Amino acid sequence: MDYQVLNTELLENVLDALPDGILIVSSQRQVVYTNVRFREMWHIPQDIELADEGRAIMQFALSQLVDPEGFMRIVEALHQTTQTLDDEIRMRDGRVFRRRSVSFLDRDLGQSRIWIFTDVTSITYSHIDTLTGLLNRNKFERHFSSLSVAASPELVVGIAIFDLDHFKLFNDTYGHSAGDDVLRNIGKVISEHLQRTSDAAYRVGGEEFFLQYHSRTREDVIELMNNIRSAVEALNIPHKANPPYNRVTISCGFGVCTQPKSPEFIYRQVDNALYKSKANGRNQITLVELDELSYSI
Template sequence: MDKPAGLTPLPTVLVVDDEKPNRDLLVELLKHDCRVILAKNGSQALDRAHEMQPDLILLDVLMADMSGYQVIQTLKHDDATRHIPVIFISALDAPEDEERGLDLGAVDYITKPFHPSIVRKRVRNHLQSVHHRHLLENLAMIDSLTEIANRRRYNEALENEWRRCARSGSPLSLAIMDVDHFKAYNDRLGHAAGDGILRNIATTLTGFMRRPGDLAARYGGEEFIFLMPQVDAEAAALLANEIRSAVEALRLPHPDSPVSPYVTISLGGMTTPPTDGHVDPEFFLNADTALYTAKAKGRNRVVWHRLAN
């Protein structure tokens, strides 16, 4: 059953063991603290680790198709799964077996027969460490002033969405926007007021993130980006103009702007159909060129470029 909205989802633990009684025991032990998914052999474990991206893997060593040692080696050599912590649970209790497991990258090694309460506490401790790591990773991707994604998060998202659009043959659109005459605003009203403007614009942008792949980010200074996977040029340009209009509709006074009595933004955009897994640097540069064109034409407007198939 899904958790009620607003609650933190349970962490996911992948249990890998070719003996059903062992799987059943671990499910019963962990089901109140975790979402438990199961694999009965090594190849199934690798598939589910890729698909489900669990927070932790409990891995048996002795299995029919491939050993747990082989499984962890495969996991650690794959960028998509190398970060997932692994705990071995094995009947092999010699010191050299435990040493080998830890050398291969396991975070813990538990021998069978195990004491249920000890396993539960060890799993809880490792999941807490995973939670803290995720928090730190998320903080590293957030702009501290506006609390939206930062440039690092944008770069990561761009690479992921570029590859996804290349596989699906879908267009990818990017809008770059700049606050009009922002230096004049800061010079007149001060940087604290300017920071408030940036936060207001960031909040406005998040309201336009309507699909899972959409991303609003602060690129730097008074510059923001909006990434739109699977959105064609016409729809992206329309959305960009909605963003422009929404910022102006905030009616934030700008006493030194020759464009408007209120704070406005200029936007440049680019739409392209990615064709391979490598981001074309011209994608951003063309959007940036469109932004400068929008400024040259008087600001508070959208200029959009499109690269045809």
């Protein structure tokens, strides 16, 4: 008995039995394997084969994505690294896939990568904060491990933690119903400023928000956060318990990185920057250069 053939057939049978879509890519960016579920999920026609190193399959798959450019930015950033990934992607037909990836070293394929896709459409909306329309804390905790995974010299990642200034006093003064209206407006402001499906905003606490944003320049990610802060102030929502502004404002800690960092390091540094903004008078942003040093803007 040829055990090598047996093992290959057994492995393919096991992978084809999985409920997840499996894609394996070699160090040369060649698609070397797709299981049956992958083709079903991505509606890949049976006549599209791997003969052209998977280029036709990838083009067909990319055409179904809401943000194919964002999808490929992540792929390029991870290529031939050992970083893991766990995030979500959105399809043009409304479906949502959880996307996971790990690297492995193969004697023939080199530093290769396996991609795992799970259809999570039916549970996606359980991760939406009903008040703001943003993602909720449960979703944030699931995404926490991939905070800076796309950071590279060619792709800057901006990460912000911000909250509303003296929001408890706002609720005490104007009532919780008015406070809920403020949170709805904050959700709208944030949603209007997000440009790509690879960006994400979360309501992680009562009045605390977390945002991750990608761009090709450092200036763009800084401008985005400045625009959000200004847009909140421009709502002109009265808040007499928030002097000297006397309107609803936000304080923000904001980190920028071009090199992958641990999620724990990022959160700690950005959270510290938030408290500096509060200590320095609120309604402002403290920028921390996660690759270097921190300063205020």
